[in-house]
């Protein structure tokens with residue numbers, strides 16, 4: 001997409017989020033937009049910053065690190081890792097990101113905790129749940145999420161925010177809502193069982209942001225809607 005279209009597309013995404021909040025009795029300030037900048041060049045991210053975004057999501061570490069470095073002098077940016085995590089990449093993730101949305105194994109959580117530099121605040125993490133139970137999808141099974149949450153609460157350099165999911169793609173609004181509702185319910189159960197107050201839900205992308213907001217999302221992860229189709 002042409003760079004100057006990013007401003008218009010961003011305004012449209014913000015309008016969609018606002019409208020979804022109105023439709024479903026949510027406060028707009030409780031829903032954050034994570035601009036998913038994977039595969040996008042630095043210039044596109046600069047446009048998105050000009051449009052008012054300051055949270056960026058990246059899936060591929062080697063693609064992300066030079067971009068993060070190029071914004072080292074830009075204040076108030078948060079970088080979110082939202083891709084699959086290989087164990088040998090945890091050190092660089094722990095050193096360079098503010099958030100990780102895709103924690104689904106204790107081994108990875110422990111490494112991120114141990115490798116988080118002591119001069120940085122705890123790394124904010126989400127547990128990725130395989131909410132649709134698809135064999136091919138990443139994420140912990142719903143039944144194992146409580147145990148993983150309990151373990152993560154013992155790791156002092158991690159700050160558990162809540163749950164994240166990437167449900168089976170469907171264009172059916174009610175089906176979209178159902179998966180997100182299950183994730184929200186699971187978070188309520190975890191809070192009750194462990195006496196926690198987890199309040200963040202990372203769910204919803206360009207195609208299903210309204211359903212996610214209807215079910216309580218606090219972080220919608222928007223790539224295409226802001227930056228256009230990826231190559």
Ligand SMILES: *Cc1c(COP(=O)(O)O)cnc(C)c1O
Nearest residue numbers: 036082205206221222223224225
């Ligand atoms: C790419 C990606 C997104 C953004 O998807 P769009 O459909 O482009 O909005 C959100 N979340 C994750 C985990 C992704 O990999």
